[in-house]
Amino acid sequence: MRRSLAILSVIVATAAGLVVSSGVASADPSASAWATLRQCESSGRYDINTGNGYFGAYQFDLSTWHSVGGTGYPYQASSAEQDYRALYLYRMRGWQPWTCATIRGLREDSSARSKVVPTYADSAYIGNGSAPSTPTPPTNEGSGGSTSSGAPAYPGRQFSEGDTSESLKAWQKQMGARGYGLTGTGYFGPKTKEAVLKLQKAAGLNVVGYIGPKTWAAAWATTPSVPPAPTTTPATSASCSVGAAKAPAWPGVTYNPGDTARDLQCWQKQMGHRGYGLIGTGYYGEATKTVVVGVQQRNGLPTSGILGPKTWAAAWEGN
Helix, strand or coil: CHHHHHHHHHHHHHHHHCCCEECCCCCCCCHHHHHHHHHHHHCCCCCCECCCCCECCCCECHHHHHHCCCCCCHHHCCHHHHHHHHHHHHHHHCCCCCHHHHHCCCCCCCCCCCCEECCHHHHHHHHCCCCCCCCCCCCCCCCCCCCCCCCCCCCCCCECCCCECHHHHHHHHHHHHCCCCCCCCCECCHHHHHHHHHHHHHHCCCCCCCECHHHHHHCCCCCCCCCCCCCCCCCCCCCCCCCCCCCCCCCCCCECCCCECHHHHHHHHHHHHCCCCCCCCCECCHHHHHHHHHHHHHCCCCCCCCECHHHHHHHHHCC
């Protein structure tokens, strides 16, 4: 009888371990680990949608998002919701769904694959339910000659063509008041990009075509109302030979994290064309580094993260 009861206890305990239940796991990854993952996956942008089938700060595809109870599109969900679903997925599958976890050397703890369904309180620490907790990457906008005068606080993220954000409306309305023809739609379209380029030229900033902290502040600083057109023309898909079978000539410069260059836009646009989610900002950030390392791995190149001639050519001619 005692032996039968002992065996029964083992069976019950084993079965209980297979039941997905709610509660607190014994451990979860730190907030800094989640911040590292977000920065690598999406540059920490909760609202990112580049059209490559992966969405939001944690780059969910729709089937995975729905598998952990998400509804709609991940990038349209609140940051708190995305944090919660990411923790949910981690407790179901560990770091396995995220390539960036391997790239960044993140280690699993006892909550990985624990099958314990988290509560929203469990995930609140990840990003505090608001903006990403990662630091803003350097923008390489240049020093400029303007100083901020009454500018609202910088939202803590860069804005590039195709982005949509409530925070962007204030910048657009201010630029409209200064004669740039913007109305505050919250959408970063061609007109907004044109205004960004003109403002950067007038303010003595690097003409990179996206809004970082210096370009944000320059909208409220003392600059000409309607400056002349910029002399630096952003790269286009046609000028970059996007989709061509053979790579254009390597520009002769190696690119490292933090660099900003017009020619770098071409490599990014080509990789975006091949489904890697880059849009051609010309800034070498975390998202670009992830793609560079991935291309190097797939083509048997040293995974240095440095974009040199072989990695350049692989965007057009490699695997």
